[in-house]
Amino acid sequence: MNVVIIEDDDVIIESLTLLFRMRWPETKLVSSKLGDKGLELIVDWNPNLVILDLGLPDLDGLEVLKRIRLFSNVPVIILTVRGDEAEIVKGLEYGADDYITKPFKQLEFLARVKALTRRQEVPAIATCYQKGPFRLVSATHRLYLKDKEIALTHTEYLIFYKLLENANVVISHNTLSKMLWGEDYPDSVDAIRVYISRIRQKIHDDSSEPSIILTKTGLGYMLSA
Template sequence: MYMKILIIEDDAQTIEIVRLAFKLGWPDLHLIEADFGEYGLEMIETEKPDVVILDIGLPDINGYEVLRRIRLFSETPVIVLTVRSDEVDIVKALSLGADDYLVKPFRQMELLARVKAISRRLRPPEVNLEIECGPFRFGRSITQLYKKEEIIRLTNIEGQILYHLMRSNGRCVSNEILAQKVWGEKVYERIRVNIRHLREKIEDDPSHPKYLLNVAGKGYMFSYQDSP
């Protein structure tokens, strides 16, 4: 599968490590570079990369600001690659829309594996979008949700999570099963962050959700029951 990857990074050594990893493990992949955040934002619009690898410590603007601005116009998957390992930094990146987070120094093959995992998720999921729960139904894609006649734009990850929960309407889907279906690995923190984003998009009162419910210690449930 041919892919174009944009790395927004000002450290030449890191770029060379990433380039070597892809050259050895994925020679068909095309790597393009931006050493400033503003330039990287321009390249996302002009080059249309499949995946972005983003450093946080950039010389012009903070990587978190770059990520925030990416999500204003693009759903391109973003892997944050940074020396920051604190949980608060990881949560912040995921909350702003990052798809993955990798701490420097990193193992080359691990980065390659994570990009490959994202590439698998870029393929349209084999799902039956003719699913309807109360006021909600999917449109032509997993990222297009209707709430009655209102169109709600979802990210690919949000759409997959909501699809699996709606399919099991009224039943709890465990964190383990949900993570495996969407990411293929145990990434429970990402589930929590994406559920919060979904609630902000579909709930009338995200602080008191009535559709996306947490089942304490188990997982999540989509809840809609037709009136008798």
């Protein structure tokens, strides 16, 4: 596993490096204290995972994340002291796959990383899955709405695949949470809501009056096809 850490605190970098070495000894890690250099490392290394701080000296971490999503769907975990709900929502909206606040618990961090890497390893059931106007290509995580190509992050891809595979059936919050994180962890309902909102934006499904991905209050979501 190749990991890029974009973090300006040497203590945090050393702590993360130790955690990865202990849990996954084969891991190759590189780090940068600057957002611009971190972006270069992602291009050069093609990592399996990026750990991103938001309080960087040169660029705000959200701007770094925004630029990452212009060229890569690499899983990104935000690790930051910014713990208010607005920042968490913004991070997920910008395309983060998970959001962890500092100070963090080591076991929880490792569990989140394990869940995220496990999601990457889960093979798609079909190379190309089509239903109605949607065609999902597993190899590239690309969604096609008729002839229009739509890029999805890994998390968005998994959610949409689950909904598309079970079109016209309500998929519960608990089912989606277990698929993504291995357990129904706190705040998963809010996180899933943000991912659903991003998917709706990408497929031009009006969030105020959605007609494709329907919210079933208290239950979950259903893709109408």
